[in-house]
Amino acid sequence: MRILLFAVLGLLPAIALADSTDIQVQHAWSRAMPAGATGVVYLTVTDGGAPDTLTGVASQVAASAEVHETIDDNGVMKMRPAANLPVAPGKPLTLAPGGYHIMLLGLKHALVAGTSFPVTLTFAKAGAVTTSATVQAAGAAMPGMDHGSMGGTDHGNMGNMDMHGMSMGGSGSK
Numbered sequence: 001m002r003i004l005l006f007a008v009l010g011l012l013p014a015i016a017l018a019d020s021t022d023i024q025v026q027h028a029w030s031r032a033m034p035a036g037a038t039g040v041v042y043l044t045v046t047d048g049g050a051p052d053t054l055t056g057v058a059s060q061v062a063a064s065a066e067v068h069e070t071i072d073d074n075g076v077m078k079m080r081p082a083a084n085l086p087v088a089p090g091k092p093l094t095l096a097p098g099g100y101h102i103m104l105l106g107l108k109h110a111l112v113a114g115t116s117f118p119v120t121l122t123f124a125k126a127g128a129v130t131t132s133a134t135v136q137a138a139g140a141a142m143p144g145m146d147h148g149s150m151g152g153t154d155h156g157n158m159g160n161m162d163m164h165g166m167s168m169g170g171s172g173s174k
């Protein structure tokens with residue numbers, strides 16, 4: 001009986017480990033934007049533990065924040081809210097120009113190139129994970145990657161912000 005008890009206790013740490021998540025949020029960056037405008041954040045989430053789900057985002061620099069997905073609707077780039085994005089070991093979740101992104105609605109102050117600000121991602125299992133997003137110059141493509149041809153598809157300038165408003169209208173946005 002005593003031997004059995006020790007055996008059970010010995011298993012507990014292993015069970016706790018297998019059930020935990022090891023979420024890493026990396027390479028978060030944003031673009032310079034004036035106060036009151038709509039900002040954007042791109043980043044990569046990797047998971048070294050159990051599969052998890054990104055359930056929400058927030059930042060103190062904006063009135064609210066949402067995860068969006070950019071879709072190609074017959075050649076017209078549109079955005080729609082994306083909820084509950086999965087992340088798992090070997091399957092990183094990438095938010096990048098032309099795809100998923102975090103939308104910062106109602107910037108409380110200007111995002112200035114060269115500065116950084118905190119962004120908090122909430123996961124179903126890992127809970128809140130806060131990272132620091134570095135502000136790049138307005139119109140910047142992904143640092144270190146050739147995304148030049150995608151520069152017109154997201155939030156780099158006023159015209160694209162207008163597109164955002166149009167695409168969100170009538171889709172039940174708050």
Ligand SMILES: [Cu+2]
Pocket residue numbers: 068069079101102103164
């Ligand atoms: Cu968006």
